[in-house]
Amino acid sequence: MSHELSKTYDPGAIEARWAEHWVREKLFSVKTPEPGSETVPVFNLLLPPPNVTGSLHMGHMFEHTEMDIIIRWRRMRGFLTLWLPGTDHAGIATQLMVERQLATEGSSRQKLGREGFVARVWEWKKHYGGSILSQMKRLGDSVDWDREYFTLDENLSRCVTEVFVRLHEEGLIYRGKYIVNWCPRCMTAISDLEVTREEVAGKLYQIRYPLAEDPKKFVTVATTRPETMLGDTAVAVNPRDPRYTALIGKKVILPLLERQIPIIADDFADPQFGSGAVKITPAHDPNDFQVGLRHSLPRINVMDDEARINENGGPYQGLDRMAAREKIIRDLEQRGLFAGTKDHTSAIGRCARCNTIVEPRLSMQWFVAVKKQPAKGGMTLAEAASRAVSEGHIRITPENYKTIYLQWMENIYDWCISRQLWWGHRIPAWHCGDCQETTVAREAPQKCAHCGSSRLEQETDVLDTWFSSALLPFTTLGWPQATRDLQVFYPTSLLITGFDILFFWMARMIMMGCHFMSPPHRPGLPEGVRPTGSDCLRESVPFREVYIHALVRDADRQKMSKTKGNVVDPIAITEKFGTDAVRFTLASMASPGTDVAFNESRTEGYRAFANKIWNAARFMFMNLDRVGGSLTAGASPEAMQRLENRWIYSRFYRVAGQVNASLSDYRFDEAANTVYQFFWAEFCDWYLEIIKPALSGPQDEARAALAVLGNVFEGALRLLSPFMPFITEEIWHAMYEGKPPAKSIALARFPELDKKRLNDEAEEQMTVLQDLIVNIRNIRAEMKIEPKAKTPAKIHGGADVQHLIQENRGMVERLASVNGIEFVSESLAQDAGARTTPKFEVAVVYEQKVDAAADRDRRTKELKKLEGQLANAQRQLGNEQFLSKAPAKVVDGLRKQEVELKNLIGRIRAALDNLG
């Protein structure tokens, strides 16, 4: 029989099969809708492209789980959903990886030459790249595999060139010698963002610079990097510093190199700091560079690409910067020009990729001007990006990231986009060997645009990896052509990403999106309907919403890192517990603003949950086999006569509403917990237990019960499907015995709140019955009544309660192990072990003696608690202010509570008195 499930839940046996099936059947491929079919709402999500060198780590799995839940949910809610996958060529990371590989072969990129090396990287990519994609397939990410891209694909590369050229035409890209962060190991410039700062307890070295006119006198300067003194071209003092005013314009002798350099006046020198005089090295410090500009100072670069002292360093040429530092200090000491050190903590910068200390260094680079107005007018990149968020065209969740983003955008500097690498998008610029000018063009030009010379050589630098990824929201949709995709799917709906690439990627996408998807760059806009200002931003933003997720840490809240050896491998954990269980773990722990401390015991618990679902399904199928009928017939009017059915439907539709609401707010944890609670506690523990007698009753009754069971179960599967796509798919197909109404449960409809199906009365009544049953179980446990022994129960309560219990007598007797209920008119409070609640009193008839002392203790404790509550209620009710200021609802509630409490307390007190 096709609906047979194996006796034990084995995720390994079902997951791989469905994962392959979904890909093979192109289940999640999206056809571009024809013009005129815009009635379907669109939901588009761009996958943050993983590095092509990467393999899946827990952070990915977390992020992907969130994205997949959202996209599956939206899809099931009837949206046309596009989730576009791809990988990033990851310039530095990939180049480093292949270089390492070459090193083991005794080769190097220099030996291979540029072309050979790039070919080798492609070769590497073909064999090893994108392993993360197959891992994504195994996890069931419901992306559109037909649209997979790689950032170095030809079409995307053309877009990169196009964007570069256009920015250059607008005057927003320039080339020049500026101080950049230089990594001597990667031998490339890196952007400010790629530098990680580290507080280090270091030294401040104090050096004496003798005055030229009187070498016995000197000015003392301080530095954290003594070796840079070789490039000093001035000493600056504050013009208002009385100690130095007389010296301004005079010269000092730069020790060791014996060069004369001027003493200049500049506000940059802070009289409060150190001696008040500061050495100026325009080629190795951004501040000094600015001072140098103001005073037209020479800029002497004293280091080569590997941070060794170059020919400008005289006798120190060839030394590594650190070796040079030591030697310089020794030499200064010998000459009596070293004035000692002071402890000083400073933030040194390290290369985010290889951890080498970066060197601020003057070099020729390309930059994007983010605060400059485009030649043809319009907003600066930074202004557009700022306003897109501050004016609410992009909503950021959690909200506090909005402030962080806006502050960053406020203080942003020009973006250094050139990298001295070989792997990446080569900059489309050609330098002329004759006039030295540069020509920027879409295709390799034949002649220099400036002098007509044909001695042209292409720029050797490539672009920062983030330059191309900043464009993905529109380049993946066919820009610069006016494609249908661009029209339908831009802007994307949502970006889900971690805060670690907030600035690297999100901010840059906003800058580029707002610029290039506005006039005059946006394709397909008819003349005359070009929006402006805020309207324009609304249409040009790369995404409407951003959800920033937290970090996945290990169970001890430590950052996962290879060096610490605490990395949890998602594939291994998935194989152990099943993808569904891992996904559910991550979802249930994804509360906004809090890092996820990944704990295997949680996953173990959710595997148990999957097992629960599995066994509930087996229970259902077992009954189907026995009584026949249909799982998909739906509830009959007769079935709805029964309280448990009215109740479970009401609960189901209420829970559906809650899950939808939670997902709308990206509260994955809330959504997951709600559905977990519903399925396990309400559906399995109560509902299934209640209907067991009906299922083994007369055939028509059994079939009616089964129909409701199947109906609710099927709905629950759809509710669970975005969280646990595999197990729900498996069971769902089994329910339809090979003839499902859709190719996949992922294409079925997600349950929604249906107010007509809610039944407050049924829910209240079930609550009373559950309360009664739990109380009886409780008494039985306390009396140590053997689980198998059934006992009569006595109940005292109002007519409505009596009626309710009478109607559902079978349920109560069965679930509470009771064999007979007697309704009594007098209070039961004095019966041994009796329970007293506002709605009823209940006692169990059992000959065995109760532990009288324990019984007393329990009641005394309860009494005390109730008395505390009563005192509190009465205190408030006696307060004029409370009565006049608190809302009527609260006051009434408290009054009602007071009456109830008095009643309860009276009865319990009487019972205690009687018990002696």
Add this chain to the structure above:
RNA sequence: GGGCGGUUAGCUCAGUUGGUUAGAGCGCGUGCCUUACAAGCACGAGGUCGAAGGUUCGAGCCCUUCACCGCCCACCA
């Protein structure tokens, strides 16, 4: 130097616009192989919500200060 977040049960975390008795999972204790599930079932114990003030009829929630932990951003030599 700026800015942000956290502190609630043994552990990991929820706690809606302040409102009547602060919740969940795991763990723990007791008892159960009850014909879907021992990856299970039933029952239970466990919290003066980091500290001190303040606002309010009423504070886990709002305000102030402090303590501890964590993160981000910063061109003071």
